[in-house]
Structure formats: C-alpha cells, structure tokens
Amino acid sequence: MSDIKVEMSADSATVIQNPNAASQPNNPLSRKLNKILETRLDNDKEMLEALKALSVFFTENSLRTRRNLRGDIERRSLAINEEFARIFKEVKEELESVHEDVQAMSTCCEEMTNRLKAAKEQTQDLIVKTNKLQGENHRLEVRAQVAQAFLAKFQLSPEEMATLRGPRDAPITEDFFKALNRVKHIHEDVKILLRTNQQTAGLEIMEQMAVLQETSYEQLYRWAQNECRGLTQETCDISPVLIQAMEALQDRPVLYKYTLDEFGTARRCAVVRGFIDALTRGGPGGTPRPIEMHSHDPMRYVGDMLAWLHQATASEKEHLEALLKQVTLQGVEENMQEVVGHITEGVCRPLKVRIEQVIVAEPGAVLLYKLSNLLKFYHHTISSIIGTSVASLLMTIEEMHILSKKMFFNSLSLHASRLMDKVELPPADLGPTASLTQTLSLLREVLASHDSSVVPLDARQADFAQVLSCILDPLLQLCTVSASNLGTADMATYMVNSLYVMKTTLALFEFTDKRLEMLEFQIEAHLDTLINEQASFVLTRAGLSYIYSCVQQHSAEQGPLSLLPSMDSSSVKTAMVQFDRYLSSPDTLVMPQLNFLLSAAIKEQIFRQSTELVCRAYAEVYSALTSPANGYKDPETLVPRSPQQVQTLLS
Incomplete structure (x- = not known):
C-alpha cells in the first residue's frame, strides 16, 4: 500500500x-x-x-x-459467494426439516381436532349433566352453610348440652353460666323466626329452649340451695360462683326468693349459735370473756350483748351485699332488709329474756334510765343497718326500751310518793331537807347520764320534760307542804333556799330553760316576801313602824297628824333619835332568817331592795311631818335629815 x-x-x-x-x-x-x-x-x-x-x-x-489484484478480488468474492451458498444451503435444509415437522404437527393437530370434535359430540350430554351437578353441588353447599349457621345460632353445642344436663350433684362452673346465657339468647333470638315463614321451627326451638331453661334453673337452684345450707359457720365466705348463681336466678323470682330464704335460714342458725357462744363460752381461747360473766354489771352486760348484735347485724348485711352485688332487680335493698331481719330474729328471744331479767331486778332509777338510753341508741344504730322498723330485733329492742323507760318513771313516781307519804320538816337552818338533797342528787345523776347519752338530740329533748316533771313537781309540792307550818319569813327563806338548790342543779344541764324560768319566778315571789319582811323588821326596830303606819292611814278629815295619839313632837323626836342610831349602823338590823340564805347574791338583793323600801317609807314620813297641815312646830328639828341624805347614808 x-x-x-x-x-x-x-x-x-x-x-x-x-x-x-x-x-x-x-x-x-x-x-x-x-x-x-x-x-x-x-x-x-x-x-x-x-x-x-x-x-x-x-x-x-x-x-x-x-x-493480479483484480483476479484476487474476484477469486475472493467467488469464495465468499460459494461459502454463502453453502451456508444458505444448510439453512435451506434446516428450514425444509422444520417445514416437514410443522406439516407433521399440523396433521397431528388436525387429527386431534377431529378426535376432539368427535369426543365433544359424544360427551356433550355428560358435560351438561356435570355442569348441572356442579350447580346442584354449589346450591347444596350454600344450604349446608346456611344450615350450619342456623344450628350455630339456634342450637347448643354438644359440650354446652352436656354442661346443662349434667348429673344432679355436679358442681356448677363458669361454663354452666355461659351455656345458660346462650340458651337465653337463643330463646330471645328465635322470636325472629316467628315473624317469618319458619314459625314451626321457631316454635319447636322456643319450646326446646324453654324446657332446657327450666331444667337448668332448677339445677342451678338446687346447687345454690346446697351451697347456702353450708354457710353455717361464723365466717361466711361467698364464692364468686354463688354470686353469679344469684345473678342468674333473678330471672326466676320464686327460685331467687327461695334461695334467699335458704341463705337467711342458714345464717340465722349461725348467728344464734354465735350469740349463745358469746354469752356462755366467749371468744376463741376465752378471749373475750363470756358476756354472762358481766351479768352483775347491768350496763356492761346489756351493752356487750347489744354491741355483739350490732356487729353481727353489720356483718350479715355485708354478706348479703356481697351475695347480691350483681343482682339488678328492683327492690334489692328491701330484700336485704327482710333477710337481715329474718337472720337476726333468732336472737330476739334470748336477748329479751336477759334484758327483762336486768330490768325487772330494779337496779335503780339511774341505771334504768341509762339502760333506756342505751337501748334507744342501739335501736337507732341497728335500724340504720337494717333500714326498717318492722324487723323482729328492732321490735324487741324497742319493747325493752319502752319497758326500761316505764320502769324508770315508775321508780321516779314511787320515789315521789314515798317523799309525800312522810313529809320531812324543814331543818333549823331553813336549808334544803335531806330528802330534797337526796332527790336532787338522783336528778343530777339522771341528767348527767342524759347529757352523756348518745341518743339523737330530738329524742333526748322529748324525754327531758317528762323526767323533770316526774321529779321537780313532787319536790315543789313537798317543799310547799313541808313549809306550811312555818312563819312568813321562815317559809319564804326555806322556799328560797330549796328553789335555789333546784335552780343550781338544773343550770348545769341543757333543755332546762323553761324550768329555770319557772323556778326564777317562784324565787322572785318569795324574795318579795322577804324584802317586805326585812323592811318591816327595820322600820320596827328603827322606831318608824308606828309613825309610818299612822302616816299611811291618816286622812285630812282626821285633822292634823300631830293630834293623833303618840304622834306628838316628843314621841316623834324620840323615834327619830332611834332611827338615827339605825342610820349609823344599818347592817345591825338584819332578820335572822337572812343569815340562813344559801346565796349571798340573793341576800344582797334582799338587803338592797328592803333598804329602798325603808328610804321610801322615810320619805313619806318626812313629807308628812314637814307638811304645815299636820301642825308640827320646827319640823327641821324633828327630821333633821332629808330623804336624799338618808338614802346616801344607807346606800
């Protein structure tokens, strides 16, 4: 490249x-x-x-x-194409194989489809029947569920039936009350069926539940009755199951009442036995000692018996409250009062006999009065527990209270009649006689016990007037008869002393205001007598008695006062000299009877008011002697002192 x-x-x-x-x-x-x-x-x-x-x-x-590049490229392209053709040929062969398989599968599916169509045509009736049976099965399942729900709602389970129909002596458990409540609910719910077209089934179920209820209540009553019969011990433990039983039995008032009566009878036996044991045997181990050991002390003897009964009554009331705490009936309180009255009725006879023995033995007026108050107090206290006055125990206590009160007033009347049968003469000091002092001591003890009494205030006040009438009225009559042969001053002194002693005795106690007021009036009446007697005594001893009498009786028709006998100037002057000696020492002219008075305040009152009378008498004499109409010469020499001067000297 x-x-x-x-x-x-x-x-x-x-x-x-x-x-x-x-x-x-x-x-x-x-x-x-x-x-x-x-x-x-x-x-x-x-x-x-x-x-x-x-x-x-x-x-x-x-x-x-x-x-050679072109040739190489062409050769390479040819090789690639040949490789592609080879690979594609393999793919083609695989596709043809898959096609053959698909063709085979298609043929098989067609065969199966044909077979299924044939089978469907053959099983069409079976499918229809199967669908019909499935629908019927579904309906039956629904009906079975409805039946199960119906039975669950309106029928008891086998366990509940076994619980309610157990043996007669089988114990009652919590499951029994659950089953009984289930029966009650079924009996109430079945009323729904009576409003539908299922009245026959509803009536049958209602009748079945009613019979089952009655047998269950009967079994529950027998069990509760046996349980109550066993509650005869001094300590009474109320089981929770018995409380539930009373709650369930309230739906059957007759059985409920019979069970309460059985409980009351059992507890009555326990209370009577406990009372007799407390009287004769005492507590466990001899502590406390038997109540009969204190029969020589009437107050403690009767008080211990009543205190024991009060405690027993309160305990029985608590037991009943525990027994009936789940009962919701109206009148439960009245039921408890009735049962407590029945329980305590058994002790009435032994209690009455013993209290009557104490009262009839005549322990004395004070003790009888204390016993009367004690009985009244426990009657009030126990009635607050029982809540009704028709209970035999309360009636017995009330009878004993009336008897003791009657014996008390009989004792007072007898005492008064003895006083009147033998009237005691006043003593030489003109003070209260021994019988008066003794009777007032009796009255003081009675009133002291009355004040310390725990009887309600209104009841105490009602008794008070009768007590005072029974004692004070004979005493007043006795004093009057005893003083009937005395002189005026002696009688007044004796009566004042006697009334004063009565007054001081009553003043220490409540509810005596009216009697104190009456005694005060009588004392005032006798005080007037003593004041007049003291004034007459002073005028006589001071030489003014004759002159004052002549001045009071003189009238203008009689002529001048100086012409009356013994009213000449010399006689008047002699009297005035004697009066001057009195003015120099007025305390020396006091009646002997005043020295016998028990109250220094009364003596001072008599002396003060009698002195005022003497001053008024002197003022009248002074006015008459200084009057020109009476013919006295130089009256200033006869009466040298004016009334104001005399009053100043005597004050």
Missing part, C-alpha cells in the same frame, strides 16, 4: 513538473488523475471500508500483486 502511495506521488510530481500536460484538458488520464487527487479519502467512508477490507489479504505491494 505504501508502494502505491509512493508511486502515486511520483506520478503526481511528474504531472506537476510537466506543465504542458496540464494544458491538455481532454486527456482521460489527466482527468482521472485530477479526479483522484481531488478526492478526499477522509469523507469517503465506502472507500475507507474498501481499503480496509483490501488490507486484509493484500499484504505485499508489488507489481505482480498489483496486476
């Missing part, structure tokens, strides 16, 4: 060097050379490819090879 290029370069140089040759435009060789020279190999891709292919077998650039 390089030789060709060299040769071409030499030729080009020859052409260039020969300018004459270029001037011959019609020379063919020249045109070819020019064309070759003008050709740009970089842009002629076909030429480049041809040269590249030529370089594969044109390895030697010589004259001989250049001359």
Whole structure:
C-alpha cells in the first residue's frame, strides 16, 4: 500500500513538473488523475471500508500483486459467494426439516381436532349433566352453610348440652353460666323466626329452649340451695360462683326468693349459735370473756350483748351485699332488709329474756334510765343497718326500751310518793331537807347520764320534760307542804333556799330553760316576801313602824297628824333619835332568817331592795311631818335629815 502511495506521488510530481500536460484538458488520464487527487479519502467512508477490507489479504505491494489484484478480488468474492451458498444451503435444509415437522404437527393437530370434535359430540350430554351437578353441588353447599349457621345460632353445642344436663350433684362452673346465657339468647333470638315463614321451627326451638331453661334453673337452684345450707359457720365466705348463681336466678323470682330464704335460714342458725357462744363460752381461747360473766354489771352486760348484735347485724348485711352485688332487680335493698331481719330474729328471744331479767331486778332509777338510753341508741344504730322498723330485733329492742323507760318513771313516781307519804320538816337552818338533797342528787345523776347519752338530740329533748316533771313537781309540792307550818319569813327563806338548790342543779344541764324560768319566778315571789319582811323588821326596830303606819292611814278629815295619839313632837323626836342610831349602823338590823340564805347574791338583793323600801317609807314620813297641815312646830328639828341624805347614808 505504501508502494502505491509512493508511486502515486511520483506520478503526481511528474504531472506537476510537466506543465504542458496540464494544458491538455481532454486527456482521460489527466482527468482521472485530477479526479483522484481531488478526492478526499477522509469523507469517503465506502472507500475507507474498501481499503480496509483490501488490507486484509493484500499484504505485499508489488507489481505482480498489483496486476493480479483484480483476479484476487474476484477469486475472493467467488469464495465468499460459494461459502454463502453453502451456508444458505444448510439453512435451506434446516428450514425444509422444520417445514416437514410443522406439516407433521399440523396433521397431528388436525387429527386431534377431529378426535376432539368427535369426543365433544359424544360427551356433550355428560358435560351438561356435570355442569348441572356442579350447580346442584354449589346450591347444596350454600344450604349446608346456611344450615350450619342456623344450628350455630339456634342450637347448643354438644359440650354446652352436656354442661346443662349434667348429673344432679355436679358442681356448677363458669361454663354452666355461659351455656345458660346462650340458651337465653337463643330463646330471645328465635322470636325472629316467628315473624317469618319458619314459625314451626321457631316454635319447636322456643319450646326446646324453654324446657332446657327450666331444667337448668332448677339445677342451678338446687346447687345454690346446697351451697347456702353450708354457710353455717361464723365466717361466711361467698364464692364468686354463688354470686353469679344469684345473678342468674333473678330471672326466676320464686327460685331467687327461695334461695334467699335458704341463705337467711342458714345464717340465722349461725348467728344464734354465735350469740349463745358469746354469752356462755366467749371468744376463741376465752378471749373475750363470756358476756354472762358481766351479768352483775347491768350496763356492761346489756351493752356487750347489744354491741355483739350490732356487729353481727353489720356483718350479715355485708354478706348479703356481697351475695347480691350483681343482682339488678328492683327492690334489692328491701330484700336485704327482710333477710337481715329474718337472720337476726333468732336472737330476739334470748336477748329479751336477759334484758327483762336486768330490768325487772330494779337496779335503780339511774341505771334504768341509762339502760333506756342505751337501748334507744342501739335501736337507732341497728335500724340504720337494717333500714326498717318492722324487723323482729328492732321490735324487741324497742319493747325493752319502752319497758326500761316505764320502769324508770315508775321508780321516779314511787320515789315521789314515798317523799309525800312522810313529809320531812324543814331543818333549823331553813336549808334544803335531806330528802330534797337526796332527790336532787338522783336528778343530777339522771341528767348527767342524759347529757352523756348518745341518743339523737330530738329524742333526748322529748324525754327531758317528762323526767323533770316526774321529779321537780313532787319536790315543789313537798317543799310547799313541808313549809306550811312555818312563819312568813321562815317559809319564804326555806322556799328560797330549796328553789335555789333546784335552780343550781338544773343550770348545769341543757333543755332546762323553761324550768329555770319557772323556778326564777317562784324565787322572785318569795324574795318579795322577804324584802317586805326585812323592811318591816327595820322600820320596827328603827322606831318608824308606828309613825309610818299612822302616816299611811291618816286622812285630812282626821285633822292634823300631830293630834293623833303618840304622834306628838316628843314621841316623834324620840323615834327619830332611834332611827338615827339605825342610820349609823344599818347592817345591825338584819332578820335572822337572812343569815340562813344559801346565796349571798340573793341576800344582797334582799338587803338592797328592803333598804329602798325603808328610804321610801322615810320619805313619806318626812313629807308628812314637814307638811304645815299636820301642825308640827320646827319640823327641821324633828327630821333633821332629808330623804336624799338618808338614802346616801344607807346606800
């Protein structure tokens, strides 16, 4: 190739060097050379490819090879064509083989198609029958599913049936209640069938479920009854299954009521036995001690019995609440009250006998009153637990309360009648008699126990007036009868002392305002008597009694006062001298009875008000003696002191 290029370069140089040759435009060789020279190999891709292919077998650039180039190219082209023909022949043979196979397959397919057509014609009836059977099978499957769903909704499983129809002594478990609830739901759901055209099936299922329900409830009732009969121990453990049983039995009110009655009977036996044991045997190991050991102490004896019953009643109420906590019936609270009343009814007889023995033994008015308050308190407390007053226990406690209260007032009445049967004379110091002091001490104890009572306020206030009437009214009558033979001053002093002692006794307690007011009025009445007596005593001892009496009784028709007997100037002057001695030491003229008064305040009040009466009496005497109409000469010498001066001296 390089030789060709060299040769071409030499030729080009020859052409260039020969300018004459270029001037011959019609020379063919020249045109070819020019064309070759003008050709740009970089842009002629076909030429480049041809040269590249030529370089594969044109390895030697010589004259001989250049001359044989065409032949070589033709031979190479022939060889390539022969190779192509050979290869294409193989392809043709393969295609013919494939064609033969395709022809064979086509023939086979035609045969199979013909056979299938023949088979289809022969099995057409079978296919129709098969399709029909498949459709029928699908419908049967749907019906089977519907039947299964129907049975699942309206029938019990074998396990549930076995649970509900177990042996009579079989225990009740959680599965029983699940099966029973399932029966209830089926019985409710089957009503849907009665609204469709499946009424016969609905009625049969409803009847079957109703029978199954009744037998199940009967079995559940028998089991619950046996469980309740076993609850006779002091500690009562309510099992969760029994609670569920009561919840289920509420759908059968009769069985529910019978079960509650059975529970109440069992617990009644337990409470009675526990109460008797507490009375006679005490607690476990002897602690606490038997209640009967304290029968010598009525308050503790009765209090311990009532406290035990209060605790037992509260415990039984809690047991019932635990048993019926899942019951949603109306009137559950009334049922509990009724059952608790039935449970505690058994202890009424032994309780009543023992309390009656204590009350009838007449332990004294104070103890009877304390027992009455104690019974009233426990009646109020236990009624808040039971919630009804018709329970036998509450009726028994109320009877004992009424009995103790009656015995208490009988004791007070007997005490009062004894006082009136033998009236005690007032002592020499005109103070309260021993019987009065003793009775007031009794009243003080009664009122003290009344104040410390835990009975509600309204009940305490209602009893208070009756207690005071039973004691104070006989005492007042006793004092009046006892003082009937005394003088005026002695009677007034004795009555003031007695009333004062009563007043100071009542003043320490509540609900006594009305009685204190009444006693205050009576004391004031007797104080007026003592004030008048003290004033008369002073006027008599001071010499003004006669003069004051004459002044009060004198009238203008009688003439001058100085003309009356013992009313002359000398007599009046003598009396005034005596009155002056009183003014110099007024404390010396005091009635002896006033020294017996128990209250210094009352004594001071009497002295002050009697002094005022003396001053008013002196003022009247002074006015009469200084009046010109009474005919006294130099009245200033008779009565040198004015009423104001006298009042100043005595104040």
